[in-house]
Amino acid sequence: MKAVTGTTLLAGIAWIALATSAHAADAPTTQPQINEPEIIVTANRRNEVVQSVGGEVTALSGADLDRMHASTFNDFATQVPGLSFQSYNPTSNLIAIRGVASSTAELGGAVSLYLDDVPIGASTQFGLGSQSFNFNLFDMERVEVLNGPQGTLYGANALGGAIKYVTARPKLGELSAKVELDGSATDHAGLNGAARVALNIPVGQTLAIRLDGNVEHDTGWGHDPARGLNHLGSADVVGGRLSVLYQPDDKLEIRLSAFAQRSKANGVDVGFYDLTTSRPVAGAYDQSYLIDQPATSSVAVLSGTISYDFGFAKAVSVTSWQKNHGYYQSDDSVFYGILVPIYTAAFTQYFGSGNVPASPYDLLVDTNTTKFTQEVRLQSASNHQLEWVGGFYYDHEYTGELVDLLYTASGTGNMPAPYNSYPFYGWLPSHYSEVAGFGDVTGYLGDIFDLTVGVRYSHQNQTYASNLWWLGFGPTYQNESFVYGTVYPYSSTSSQGVWTYLINPRLHVTKDVMLYGRVSSGFRPGGPNFVLPASFNSPVPSTFDPDKLWNYEIGEKGSFFNHRLTFDIDGYDIEWKGIQTTENVNGINQLVNAGNGRVQGVEANFALRVAGGLSLTGAGAHTVAKLTTTAPVLGIGYTGARLPLSPRWNFSVGAAYRFAIGQAKAVASITDTWTGDRTSGYAGSATNVLYSLPSYNTVNASLGVTLPSGVELSAYVRNLFDSKGQLSAVTLNNAFGPSFPVPVTMTQPLTGGITLRYNWGGH
Template identity: 45%
Template sequence: MPPANAARTVAEDRSAGDDIIVTASRRREKLQDVPGQVGTVSGEDLGKLKAKTLADFAAFTPGVSFQTSTPSTSRVAIRGITTGGTQLNSAIGLYLDDVPVGSSTPFGLGAQALNIGLFDLQRIEVLNGPQGTLYGANALGGTLKYMTNVPDLAETTGRIEGEGGYTAHGAGNGALRAMINVPLADDRVALRAVGVAQWDSGFADDPSHGRDNLGNARTLGGRVTLLAKPTPDLTIRLNAFGQRITSNGLAVSMRDPVTHHPTQGPYDQSYQLEQPSRSSLGLFSGVVDWDWHWAKLTSVTAYQYNSGRTEGDFSVPYSAILGAVLGPAAVKPYLVTTAAQTRRFTQELRLASPDNRSFEWVVGAFYSREKTGQQVNLINAADPSGRLLGIPLGSFDLPSTSREFALFGDATLYVTSKLDATFGVRYSWNHQVFSQYGSGLVPNSANPFGTVFNSSGSDEGVATYLFNLRYHVSPATMIYGRIASGYRPGGPNLITGGGTGNATFDADRLWNYEIGMKTSFAGGRGFLNTSLYHIDWSSIQLSVNRKGVNQLVNGGDARVNGAEMSLSYRLIPEFKLIASGSYTDAKLTTVAPLLGIAYVGARLPLSPRFSLAMAGDYSFDLGSGVTGDLNLAFRHIGQRNAGYPGSSSAPLYKLASYNVVDLSLNLQMGKGWEVGPYVKNLFDVRGEVSASTTANVYVPAAPVPVTLSLPRTIGLTLGRSF
């Protein structure tokens, strides 16, 4: 269960009938009034689900899918807007409160979304469809927002929580979590501090090399927030957030590319080399809200430092690449190390009109400056020097800078008390400079002992648009139409040693056309939201490998047709049912020669055609001050593709559909004590979450590493709120 104050904060964000307040439109608004699909999971529900990572809540937000192999990061897709495992740049906006997190370019591990800790969150918001006017670059598929709890100015509260458990086919898990909220000055200043130490067992083994419990996670994180309200019209919030996740390897099992049967045991893999990973984020922000009565000014200033390091066993592909030139002597264990560090400063200013139900507007400006360093090395692990036949293989130093400046505005005209229309526009200017220092056989085959240098830049201006039409059929039912566009920046490219390839790549863009309905029923005890949409995606950014080097190119167009549904219904005061589902049909509408696809209609990877999640929560009173909640959750993840049918550069592996059932019990006793036993993946299903077919490009019969769902995990949380 979440801290007591977290539950109160969520409750304060509800009005009669459990209407949830969200910030999708950059102003506080009832979820049922937002003209667009917005998925939410409250901090209270995250606690009941025993959610720790994206995998635990993604199915409860329609249209969200993901790919992962390490516990620290995921590739997240919304509404099928992804090119899968080869994607180098994110197609969603990732936010911690009002701050965009991570790199907006492909050079700072931009496609990887850090798994933000879920303890003491107010809620999670998923804004489906392009959010280009208010959230800017990269929000092609939508935006994922982690909303933290703000300090309570009136009351000292806190929580301490311990957790222990065991994962089948793995080992023990444990966690310590704590929160303290302290008012400091007469309801004007308060401090909230959160700390987390968590260790989660891996469950994959490599018996050939004596390694076990691979894919574990060690998480250290903390957050400190200072809230000051010197006057009724002025609020200042200072935030500091830090998190570090380390892992000993990949949670993958080797599968036959044709039969999909395990090549060894069901949780076994075989890699010659160890593959640890590490990701960290430090973020500092200041938010000022100043109500001028005729308008409200919001300033969000932030600085963040992202870093990540991965070590990957690429023995199969590079043995094939180099062996084709140098013969059997080049068949070696090859390690690729990638380290990236991004420093990013962002500043956003917004001015929003009051909620006058006549003419409402938001205008603003956004500035971002990034500086990224990335180092990539190809190493022959069989030689202490890392060389092959005395020749250095490949070392890249890839510094880059990126600047963005944008102006944006949304305006809503209330034509009648029931009908209103919104028009929004954003214009963004992007400037990037990318440099490449490369040495070794791969980047400089003509002189592997020398260094090649390339530097290029790009400038582009991109406009995005929004049009919403909203009609309240009755106080309980609203229908809407939505047209919105989004984009992902282009930029300079990595050049191979032979000088082949494109020096730059262009922005890709999409348009989303959507209709939907939101309604409440049973006297406000139930809510049903539905939407239908069509997306046109053009000049898709694809990653292709040229002479062992990944490049970004524009190749092909796609369309996505889909439907989404979310339901919340309190059947009786003690029992609440929530459900969500989505249908996603994402296909290429052109040939894609760069992927080796010569036909129209290839299905895009990663997103399931069908997904469904349901959870029932029953509250009860045992007397003597003991109350409880019993939560049963079901998740169905449909069949997905890794790679593309018929592709030579991204071979197909069909990921089977799977179902997961979770069960949890939360007991609240006197003096704030809480006990929560739980079982995740009750029936110990081996779900295929994602897969990588990189090696199969060069060796088609190579085993495919498939990321598996968390096996059955039994645990217990013991906490006290005060």
């Protein structure tokens, strides 16, 4: 029955695309009469118009981001079809594309994150690879969201897709500056502010330097009435980039870049909600924790890109070094306030050790990852006959992760005598190395048909050590007495290899209408596992496998009515095998393969330029993501369980109107975004408890005026009707009972602001 459903879905999309193309054949194919540049993307590692890419790509230009007043990922994510996320805190997110997420507690990333050509973040679960860094969007040339697996060109972790942040390049021979001041106020919270500056400096005719920096403050909207705290979830961001471009001739180009950003957060933007009703326990933004929950996330990246054009092909080398640091404290008093007394009560009975009462417990996670990557590729010129790209990729990472559970009733974090130790202590060093070779070849049959085939082989080696102490291990007998706090050491290695593939035919029905198919695969690395002492008889194996998926997709991209209308639609069927997730065994998360899943969906978007300066846009997606097997480690003994996080429906529609006020140019815009219901956890699971996130709607509006002098003044409103949207939820505590409140991350409340920009110089 499922196969029939998938076939029917894809056949329906094909019929729509063919019908649309038939009408397109009669449409004129002259150049557009409205002067708006086409967006060029590098999804396939070469410059292409976004409408030529044989797959779903959302490209947001720097101008688009400015009009949206988007300063971070959360500001544009809901307007991208098939994209959903969970906010861990204001510094990082778990991102899902096309429903590829197994739980809100997964540790490995399923979406690759790139800054220009540099992969950002840890590749492994031990480096918390699922926590995607929130880049500030100032001075970005564009953001590209690539839906579907990108395993051949983007490698590990690109199961659901990839997100590329493309920074503004230095410009030769141009002296220019951009200054931006932003101030806003958030209802139920306070004031926000930002100062940003970018400077482009030419040095002769062959060298240019680009500098930019930003300082941001975002107020939090969480309230803790019991402790008299407000502005919880506030964040302070400091960042900057230095980029140097040397281009002595048309063949050689060298670009050196340095980037650093640090985000510090005070608590989380959550309210406490009832598990069964999905309604707030008190106020919509009220929470009640026993301890503070600060978080810090930082990234520093050094990179160098050298390209040389030989004529028949271009050689590109990308070298990078980065350091990722994450420091998070979370209040786990409920979960461990139940577990710890259970263990100590047992030890009192058997060893006379004494009870430890329920008390605040602070889970501290401090992760540092250093990562070196080297990619070398050779790509042919764009001749529309036979085009190819082939290359080599190397990655080496070291992660040191410290995980401590602190008993905060004491000043030291230790439990009282005779324990005299933390309830949990873990030092988890690991090494990851990857060597990969990849290649894509595209053959053209005139201007009518072309076919791309690609392959990548990736081999990963990992070493992992865990030095653990956990109260649940119990005491050891030393010198005729029982002793607590003995560290349990363990080490393991793994060596795994994975092939990924791409088949991508494109049929050009007319110059402006294209049909395409796409068969692609992706993977997330497996590796060595946490292993408990032998006395626990843990069912978890010493290694876990890569999870892999295949994506089958067909779609249409077209421009109509003299390029005034663009319309894209595609449908896909994803088969996901060996889904990675975490299983909590006696209070310790371990890495496992839970089962198989299937995701089917449709994505579409349009842009219509109406006469008189009016333009309309829209994007939407329908996603059905389910498990196709049982998953005992998730507490699921039936098939068809809905995968968490992704809405079945989401869409965004917008309008922009451009007009003149004397010599000034003005644009007014409004966007309405609707996000359907989602889930956290699974129906019927006692360990991954279900919470239903209701659908919500937000409306954003702005009005900007640009003077001939280059000064731009704009006013904007986010969440115009103050919708109290629920973004994500964590139900860890509800494994002990439905009466515990669920912390739910909330959308930004009604916010109004003013942005002042000044652009000086340039062409």
